[in-house]
Amino acid sequence: MTTDGIRRLGIGLISAGWMGRLHSRAYLAIRDKYADWNIRPELIIVADPVAANTEAAQRQFGYRETTADYREVLAHPDVEAVSICAPNFLHRDFAVAAAQAGKPFWIEKPMGVSAAQSAEIVAAADSAGLVTGVGFTYRHAPAIEYAKELILSGALGRVTNLRCKLNADYSADPRGARTWRFERAKGGSGVLGDLLSHGFDLAQYLVGAPIALVSALTDTFIKERPLPGAGIGHNVQVADDAPLVPVENEDYAAVLARFAGGVVGTFESTRVGIGARCDYGIEIHGTAGALSWNFERMNEIEICSGPTARDYGYTRELSDARFGDFARFQPGAGMGLSFDDLKVIEGSRFVRSVVTGKQLAASAADALSTARIAAAAEESQESGAWAEVR
Ligand SMILES: NC(=O)c1ccc[n+]([C@@H]2O[C@H](COP(=O)([O-])OP(=O)(O)OC[C@H]3O[C@@H](n4cnc5c(N)ncnc54)[C@H](O)[C@@H]3O)[C@@H](O)[C@H]2O)c1
Known part of the structure; x- marks a missing residue:
């Protein structure tokens, strides 16, 4: 917490495809839609092997740094929480590494390619004592x-x-x-x-x-x-x-x-x-x-x-x-929300979990x-x- 009463939360993004872009938008929108929570996600670094994707993410959302290597996101001292938006077969390695680095993660579904991989991810998060978030977009509609x-x-x-x-x-x-x-x-x-x-x-x-x-x-x-x-x-x-x-x-x-x-x-x-x-x-x-x-x-x-x-x-x-x-x-x-708004709600539960240490x-x-x-x-x-x- 800083003197202005705002809790800044350093965010790292792994994979800047469709869902990566949505997570980024959600973090920025949380500052506005949940302003009374005084949590300000700060977009620190984005990783994706496709340079055009990281460049676009930096340009559109304001990530400070870009990299092709997800390990740089996990090792970054200013990153306190990460989004894992990679294709399913990369979830296990990325999430287990995030847990080992002590970084709570918001990961997309289905988590891994099998129940065995999902169980490995849960075990890693539990043994590190981390809160997590998952892209179950509809439950908070x-x-x-x-x-x-x-x-x-x-x-x-x-x-x-x-x-x-x-x-x-x-x-x-x-x-x-x-x-x-x-x-x-x-x-x-x-x-x-x-x-x-x-x-x-x-x-x-x-x-x-x-x-x-x-x-x-x-x-x-x-x-x-x-x-x-x-x-x-x-x-x-x-x-x-x-x-x-x-x-x-x-x-x-x-x-x-x-x-x-x-x-x-x-x-x-x-x-x-x-x-x-x-x-x-x-x-x-x-x-x-x-x-x-x-x-x-x-x-x-x-x-x-x-x-x-x-x-x-x-x-x-x-x-x-x-x-x-x-x-x-x-x-x-009677005014409408959109799919992207549901991701904002989903992300809000994750950032609040990270800040409070409670699984919300x-x-x-x-x-x-x-x-x-x-x-x-x-x-x-x-x-x-x-x-x-x-
Ligand atoms: N919650 C939802 O409603 C919802 C909707 C769509 C997709 N998803 C899930 O989100 C995940 C991603 O789907 P998507 O539609 O965004 O896919 P996508 O293909 O748009 O994006 C995947 C990204 O991963 C990147 N990538 C590939 N290898 C990588 C690596 N080694 N390191 C870092 N990044 C790498 C790709 O370059 C690409 O930018 C999937 O698990 C999918 O099931 C969830």
Whole structure:
């Protein structure tokens, strides 16, 4: 803390792709949207092997230094916390190294390429006594926080069942390149990790209990894709004559789940679903009511509860100050937040965790929990039987 009462927090960024840019924007926005916390993230150094990415990050966000080597971020004396926004296969090495350097980290999901890697990351963070943050972007959406309050207040009665979907079309084009996301060694699972990790986390967060048992089926509809050329993320180029190579993880997953405590649910996800843009939703039913939310209309929620619940079905409520952190972003009811704002909320939980030493954000342990559910789903797909989440 300095004499002006502001706690400055030195930030290092590892990987300046899409998520790296979003984390950077979030740190800067926290200064404004959460000004009353008197925490000022300072962007110190950014690492990425692609010089154009670090240069852009420096120009756009004001990082003081750039490097191609993530180890320079971890060794930097002014860096107190790091964001790890690398492709999945680099998460384990980067996060374990961050923990060993004593730097709390905010890491993207799915954390690592397997439950075993996620467990290594959790063990390293725990043995260093560090708080962590994970990119579970949807759990603090204002309408979801409102849903959580409703559930806790008993407005739905006893929660009995839920339906969660994460259906997208981002890989629906068969000419879309076979990037690292489609390789087992680099991406891990397909939609089970990339999309359903969000759904498992959201459902466990809202229900307040872990998923204990699953039965799953998975499939890969587009079995080969062209080798990528230059570029990053979803914007890689594909040459007309690029050879086709196998897709190594699933395009689609359906999961039946039983939670500890008895709630049951279904989860479905595709990354090749023509028509589904970001059709990410959850419906929760209880003995006295129900609610339904979809990311494509993230600033509203449908609710059915109260004395007339059985008579009239859902009514729509628009976001306002009752909804989570809504009022930090917008002054008027019904005004909208964006995906980027959700990252600001997520980042705020992380920086506050670092400053207070209390785990206030979705943690590495939460990410491990979703990785174990994905592993059980894969086991069930292989065996054709129900699988316990270990
Ligand atoms: N929370 C969410 O909603 C959400 C959304 C998209 C992606 N993600 C996750 O974020 C992570 C990154 O995804 P993305 O879409 O930003 O990918 P991206 O391809 O846009 O960016 C990845 C970056 O990592 C860099 N990189 C590669 N090797 C590196 C190394 N050795 N050291 C440092 N940086 C290196 C690349 O140059 C690139 O800039 C993934 O784990 C992904 O699953 C989360």
